[in-house]
Amino acid sequence: xxxxxxxxxxxxxxxxxxxxxxxxxxxxxxxxxxxxxxxxxxxxxxxxxxxxxxxxxxxxxxxxxxxxxxxxxxxxxxxxxxxxxxxxxxxxxxxxxxxxxxxxxxxxxxxxxxxxxxxxxxxxxxxxxxxxxxxxxxxxxxxxxxxxxxxxxxxxxxxxxxxxxxxxxxxxxxxxxxxxxxxxxxxxxxxxxxxxxxxxxxxxxxxxxxxxxxxxxxxxxxxxxxxxxxxxxxxxxxxxxxxxxxxxxxxxxxxxxxxxxxxxxxxxxxxxxxxxxxxxxxxxxxxxxxxxxxxxxxxxxxx
Amino acid sequence: xxxxxxxxxxxxxxxxxxxxxxxxxxxxxxxxxxxxxxxxxxxxxxxxxxxxxxxxxxxxxxxxxxxxxxxxxxxxxxxxxxxxxxxxxxxxxxxxxxxxxxxxxxxxxxxxxxxxxxxxxxxxxxxxxxxxxxxxxxxxxxxxxxxxxxxxxxxxxxxxxxxxxxxxxxxxxxxxxxxxxxxxxxxxxxxxxxxxxxxxxxxxxxxxxxxxxxxxxxxxxxxxxxxxxxxxxxxxxxxxxxxxxxxxxxxxxxxxxxxxxxxxxxxxxxxxxxxx
Numbered sequence: 056x057x058x059x060x061x062x063x064x065x066x067x068x069x070x071x072x073x074x075x076x077x078x079x080x081x082x083x084x085x086x087x088x089x090x091x092x093x094x095x096x097x098x099x100x101x102x103x104x105x106x107x108x109x110x111x112x113x114x115x116x117x118x119x120x121x122x123x124x125x126x127x128x129x130x131x132x133x134x135x136x137x138x139x140x141x142x143x144x145x146x147x148x149x150x151x152x153x154x155x156x157x158x159x160x161x162x163x164x165x166x167x168x169x170x171x172x173x174x175x176x177x178x179x180x181x182x183x184x185x186x187x188x189x190x191x192x193x194x195x196x197x198x199x200x201x202x203x204x205x206x207x208x209x210x211x212x213x214x215x216x217x218x219x220x221x222x223x224x225x226x227x228x229x230x231x232x233x234x235x236x237x238x239x240x241x242x243x244x245x246x247x248x249x250x251x252x253x254x255x256x257x258x259x260x261x262x263x264x265x266x267x268x269x270x271x272x273x274x275x276x277x278x279x280x281x282x283x284x285x286x287x288x289x290x291x292x293x294x295x296x297x298x299x300x301x302x303x304x305x306x307x308x309x310x311x312x313x314x315x316x317x318x319x320x321x322x323x324x325x326x327x328x329x330x331x332x333x334x335x336x337x338x339x340x341x342x343x344x345x346x347x348x349x350x351x352x353x354x355x356x357x358x
Numbered sequence: 359x360x361x362x363x364x365x366x367x368x369x370x371x372x373x374x375x376x377x378x379x380x381x382x383x384x385x386x387x388x389x390x391x392x393x394x395x396x397x398x399x400x401x402x403x404x405x406x407x408x409x410x411x412x413x414x415x416x417x418x419x420x421x422x423x424x425x426x427x428x429x430x431x432x433x434x435x436x437x438x439x440x441x442x443x444x445x446x447x448x449x450x451x452x453x454x455x456x457x458x459x460x461x462x463x464x465x466x467x468x469x470x471x472x473x474x475x476x477x478x479x480x481x482x483x484x485x486x487x488x489x490x491x492x493x494x495x496x497x498x499x500x501x502x503x504x505x506x507x508x509x510x511x512x513x514x515x516x517x518x519x520x521x522x523x524x525x526x527x528x529x530x531x532x533x534x535x536x537x538x539x540x541x542x543x544x545x546x547x548x549x550x551x552x553x554x555x556x557x558x559x560x561x562x563x564x565x566x567x568x569x570x571x572x573x574x575x576x577x578x579x580x581x582x583x584x585x586x587x588x589x590x591x592x593x594x595x596x597x598x599x600x601x602x603x604x605x606x607x608x609x610x611x612x613x614x615x616x617x618x619x620x621x622x623x624x625x626x627x628x629x630x631x632x633x634x
Contacts, residue, residue: 297475
């Protein structure tokens with residue numbers, strides 16, 4: 056690597072374009088929003104940057120604190136479910152035969168390359184009242200009822216008079232399902248990377264010394280794959296926290312997340328200063344999550 | 359083939375492991391597969407199979423709004439990819455080649471578009487274009503300029519990451535040899551650096567292209583009534599109803615991105631084979 060003073064003309068030639076672009080079309084827009092977060096509304100669309108903190112104070116209103124809390128809980132549950140589902144999947148891929156490994160890995164990555172909106176839309180078709188999930192459940196219901204009547208229990212109607220489709224869409228559960236559906240590959244890939252590097256003889260040693268599979272998993276595999284677990288958790292948690300589309304399309308009126316509130320301030324409520332404050336609070340939460348990861352990484356490195 | 363007993367570490371051969379794997383893949387693929395399958399279903403109700411038809415593809419093709427949105431999306435993706443690839447490659451070169459003051463801060467700023475939530479970037483772009491009074495109602499390709507700029511801003515740091523990973527494997531002696539043989543700095547750049555970076559450039563460009571084609575949130579905040587992209591159009595359609603037409607249009611987009619990704623993976627695979 057050479058010092059920039061040794062090749063000034065090349066340095067400027069290479070660096071000028073991207074730097075100007077970043078400043079003009081990224082940092083400047085962010086600064087404008089940051090300034091707006093300290094502004095007051097004057098009339099319908101006019102704003103004046105007065106340095107007020109009232110927008111941030113308003114975010115502490117119980118109504119909005121609840122939205123923040125809900126977003127954190129949704130992102131947290133999504134991370135937990137992805138970890139529980141993703142760990143066996145990653146483990147199965149790592150211990151698959153070499154011929155199958157790239158195929159399974161590709162199968163995990165492939166949905167990630169499909170448009171997010173289309174995947175969410177596909178989920179709507181599966182989860183709605185007249186959707187495939189209920190269709191499948193109804194089929195099972197009919198089979199069981201037939202079976203019961205064959206057994207002579209038909210007159211008791213143990214499973215109810217008729218099939219009641221479940222309300223799977225437009226509620227908090229749908230949002231969690233949607234978030235896990237979208238973010239699962241982000242969890243599996245870092246776990247796979249961590250587990251692949253794991254020295255298998257360590258598991259064998261634990262098993263030889265009489266540990267059960269479960270004990271070997273908890274005391275050997277999990278601690279050694281901690282960097283992968285942390286990376287995966289952060290990679291799922293951060294985008295899940297700022298999700299807009301999933302709660303918007305799959306959620307009900309009470310499953311709005313921060314991004315939905317921000318969108319409303321900018322698109323329909325026309326309260327840009329408040330929306331700006333909320334979006335910076337969301338950004339600070341994201342940075343906090345990243346900082347936490349850095350702390351974990353340092354601790355893991357120090358061991 | 360003789361069935362050998364399952365070894366203690368052969369987790370993938372255990373039944374419950376296989377069931378977990380199967381259930382996960384069903385969860386990941388069932389929605390997409392049903393979406394594609396029912397774009398060929400001869401029924402508006404979209405739930406029972408009533409025979410094969412391509413009429414929803416014809417209908418989608420006849421929907422001029424949808425076609426216009428599709429053309430807009432491809433144009434935006436193409437133009438923003440070109441700009442993002444150039445800027446990303448330059449960023450990678452800068453960070454790879456030079457030591458300079460506040461480099462860590464510079465790298466942090468470059469990583470910002472990757473880490474900040476999409477919604478924050480979307481509202482920032484909305485506020486920016488409103489503040490500077492970006493002209494609307496320009497003739498066609500120029501009317502997309504705001505969206506193209508926004509897409510370049512979030513995709514070029516991704517390109518930079520990919521190209522920089524490629525540059526990490528560069529043997530500095532190659533450039534020095536060329537210089538010793540009398541090549542100018544410019545010549546070294548075109549004849550040594552660019553050919554070496556090519557696989558990274560291609561992978562980065564394909565990444566930028568799919569990112570642009572996929573983006574909904576940021577586009578949602580920068581598009582106007584005359585500059586609707588495909589995801590924005592689908593969003594407005596989905597809000598009203600689930601129709602086989604949307605399925606057909608989505609299938610086309612899925613096929614397009616899967617093919618592009620396939621090409622990218624294949625090129626990467628070929629490159630790895632060549633270098634090993």
